[in-house]
Amino acid sequence: MSITQVLEKSVVVFSQNYLPLCRVNIKRAVVLLVTQKAEPLDITTESGWYISSPNLIVYVPKHIRLKIASRERAWKLPPVNRRGILRRDRNSCQYCGSNKNLTLDHVMPRSRGGRHTWENVVAACFNCNSCKSNRTPKEAGMPLRTKPKAPVHPTISFAEQFWKGVVQANLD
Secondary structure (H helix, E strand, O other), X not given: OOHHHHHOOEEEEEOOOOOEEEEEEHHHHHHHHHOOOEXXXXXXXXXXXXXXXXXXXXXXXXXXXXXXXXXXOOOOXXXXXXXXXXXXXXXXXXXXXXXOOEEEEEOOOHHHOOOOOXXXXXXXXXXXXXXXXXXXXXXXXXXXXXXXXXXXXXXXXXXXXXXHHHHHHHHO
């Protein structure tokens, strides 16, 4: 493998309590290892890479663990707004899949006690929103394509994807 191919690789960074945080490029991983802000973490049998300079050879494993304490910033749930709902629903109507004339729809209508929350607001095209009117999806015979949910912390999302990949790799 050439040096340019190695430099295109990435390394998974774990926190002090072994929570997978993110992926970094191999250059960043070398800096973290050389400055002793991270340590190698061998959780798989896969080998890493040896990076050499004129006066130093560094082994870079596929996983490293931070030795420094990272202050976790408090993550607040973002407010419910049109941009966030459309992003979550991938710019498509949650009833028919259309991406034209999108509006916001309350699954349980506000007039019937529904709240303006991530779990109760979906993207809907104008036609579906009008057809559903002041009813629930079940009453209107219009099932939702996906269940609405609030966004999760990016680190938690990365950790879930990482562990799903590890489990899948072990099953194969």
